[in-house]
Amino acid sequence: RNESSKRMVDKLPKRVLQPTSEPISVAPPSPFDLECTSHLAAYMDRESPQESAEQQTHRVYVLSAISTIFKEWVHSVCISKSFSEEVARKAGGAVFTSGSYRLGVNERGMDIDTICIAPQMVTREDFFHSLKVILEDHDSVENLNAIDNAAVPLITFDFDGVNVDLLFAALARDSVPEDIDIDDDAVLIGVDPQSEKSLNGPRVTNLIRFLAPNFPSFLLVLRCIRLWCKRRGLYSNKLGYLGGVNCNILVAFVCQRYPHAAASRLLERFFYILNHWEWPLPISLTKPFDAGLGLECWDPQAPRNRFHVMPILTPAYPSMNSTYAVSHLSLEVMQFEMQLAHEKVRSILEKGATNWDALFEASEFWVTHQKYLAVEIFVVDKKPHEMAEAVRAWTGFVESRLRTIVEALAALPTCNLRLYPKKLPLHTPMPKNQPRQGCSYFVGFDVDMERMQGEELHLTAKMEAYKAKIYDDALKREVLTEQNGHMYRVRVVPFNSWRDLPDELLDETMGGREAAKGARRRIVAVRRKKEAAAREALEADQQGDVEGVESTAGDKRRAEEEQPSNKVAKLSAGEAAAVFAADEDGAANGDPRLAARSADPRLAARAKAASAETKAAAAAETLQ
Known part of the structure; x- marks a missing residue:
């Protein structure tokens, strides 16, 4: 098998990394742009400070501890399977980070995406059994949750206060040296789909680092986009918005178009380009490449890819769409926010860029819509020592299906649908004050009067069908059983107006009910101003049409009058x-x-x- 792998490696095509297109401008930054960038950097240091040197050192310690635990575990698994001490010692094992942390973004409180790479003697079943037990028993580990049925299986936990997402990959070889070249496409030979996806985490990150010019500017803009997404309710790959890898690729893409621009100008160009991008035209950092290993690369002509509405392609082989969860509805939300952000950035730059608050304002989601739904996910009647694990498993399962409730609402006479991707506490009481633990998510929407039939909007049938589908899927995937199904609940609570939202929710999201009222008044004033402008434009168009008709008639009369004299x-x-x-x-x-x-x-x-x-x-x- 090793000889066959070597022959395959010798035949692999060599990749030449090139951007998908030439830069739009290679002009150096102007003194004004540099001054604006200085103001932007100072603002980000205040609003999204990086970790201190001591905190960063602590993260390095955590990663070192996890690496030691993993390598000792690989050795013990080999011994338990009757391999010799020499084979077990050479088996090795390696730990890599990926994502924004690997790029150098050190935001306070951010998690670390970590990939454990083992030789073929160690399996994913071992990972979710014996390594899970070791981590659960470790004094520094808390809040452990094993998600073995996900597309990319992982174990998530807090290690000495640092959140870690631990992925697993097994290579088709007998040993994994610590200095393995993970960027070599040959590491993918013989791996299963889950290992392929896990390995592509650090591989994609390394290529983004290589393909992004002017790296200091890239990092500053990336920090801005991450903060903007979180403040505006757009940060969640799972719920159909942007996640870490999507932000990384998009910012690198804009940097390629303006390789020497200052960060303040790149930020303006970011929103301009994405606001005008003609989706579903894919965004990619480098030209397509097939290493010849038979792995599926993203192809717009493939039947299942034709419905991808916002393809952002990963640069490493095999290329994948990193935004497959985006729907037409969530894309509309992001396009609206991109347009608004571009207007704000231009206004900020025109004023000298001394104040960036307007761009990073918190979302007005809570006072923007006519109606709201709370989707409550919770567990009841569990023993205290079982409750935390049950809640984590159940909420994770339902979260992956939250997007479908928006699709269900879209079939009704509704418009301006938006799922807010922030996990919130349970805010509504249960009948008889039944004790429960869980979380809630909110959906906002308006009523489309043009599609309404009758005077009332009926949601019950759609919501019951949505819940039934969740329970059916949970039974099929053995997340719950017929016996314990009553313990796992999904409850949809309607609110007829933002005024009906709980006080504690508005306290948490808007700074209180009075602040919410002020925000609502501002939104209504802006809407009325836009409506008045639209009416004036319509009247002007209509007047122009009338004048045009009169002008045409006059031209005809003049032609008739002039005809004899001609x-x-x-x-x-x-x-x-x-x-x-x-x-x-x-x-x-x-x-x-x-x-x-x-x-x-x-x-x-x-x-x-x-x-x-x-x-x-x-x-x-x-x-x-």
């Missing part, structure tokens, strides 16, 4: 005199068309000439 040049002097005399008579009787024609200087001149000819002829006759 024949003047063809009339004899006598004919012109006769016409002129008839027109003068008609004009005297009030015919405006004849009045206009009688005023034609060409006709008058010909008539005058005819009169002179007549007088000359009469004089000649007299002389004769």
Whole structure:
């Protein structure tokens, strides 16, 4: 098997990394752009501070501890499977980070995406059994949750206060040295789909780092976009918005278009380009490449890819769409926010960029819509020592299906649908105050009066069908059983207005009910201003149409009026005199068309000439 792998490696094509297109501008930054960037960097240091050197050192310690635990575990698994001590010692194992942390974003409180790479003797079943037990028993580990049925299985936990997402990959080889070249496409030979996806985490991150020019500017803009997404309710890959890898690729893409631009200008260009991008045209950092290993690369012609609405492709082989969860509805939300953000950035730059608050304002989601739904996910009647694990498993399962409730609402006479991707506490009481643990998410929407039939919007049937589908899927995937199904609940609570939202929710999200009222008044004022402008524009268009019709009619009349006079040049002097005399008579009787024609200087001149000819002829006759 190893010899076969070596022969395959020798035949692998060599990749030449090139951006998908040439830069739009290679101009250096202006002094003004540099000054604006200085203000932007100072703002980000205040609003989204990086970890201190001590905190970063602590993260390095956590990663080192996890690496030690993992390598010792690989050795013990090999011994337990009757491999020799020499084989177990050479088995090795490696730990890599990926995502924003690997790129150098050190936001306070951010998690670390970590990939454990093991040799083929160690399996994913071992990972979710024996390694899980070791981590659960470790004094520094808390809040552990194993998600073995996900597309990319992982174990998530807090290690000494640092949140870690631990993924697993098994290579088709007997040993994994610590300095393995993970960027070599040959590491993918013989791996299963889950390992392939896990390995592509650090592989994608490394290529983004390589393909993004002007890396300090890239990092500053990336920090801005991450903060903007979180403040505006757009940060969640699972719920159909943007996640970490999507932000990384998009910012690198804009940097490629303006490789020497300052961060403040790149930020403006980011929103401009994405606001005008013609989706579903894919965004990619490098030209397509097939390493010849038979792995599926993203292809727009593939049947299941034709419905991807916002493809953002990963640069590593095999290329994948990192935004497959985006729907037409969530794309509309992001496009609206991109347009708004671009207007704000331009206004900020015009004022000297000394204050960036407007761009990073918290979302007004809670006072924007006519109606709201709370989707409550919770567990009841569990023993105390089982409750935390049950809640984590159940909420994770339902969260992956939250997008479908928006799709269900879209079938009703609704518009401006938006799922807010922030996990919130349970805010509504249960009947009889039944104890429960869980979380809630909110959906906002408006009623589309043009599609309404009747006076009431009926949600019950759609919501019951949505819940039934969740329970059916949970039974099929053995997340719950017929016996314990009553313990796992999904509850949809409607609110007829933002005014009906709980006080504690508005306290948490808007700073209180009075602040919410002020925000609502501002939104209503802006809407009325836009509606007035739209009415004025419509009236102007209608007036223009009327004037256009009148102008067309006038042109036609003038053409009719001018048509006879256009024949003047063809009339004899006598004919012109006769016409002129008839027109003068008609004009005297009030015919405006004849009045206009009688005023034609060409006709008058010909008539005058005819009169002179007549007088000359009469004089000649007299002389004769």
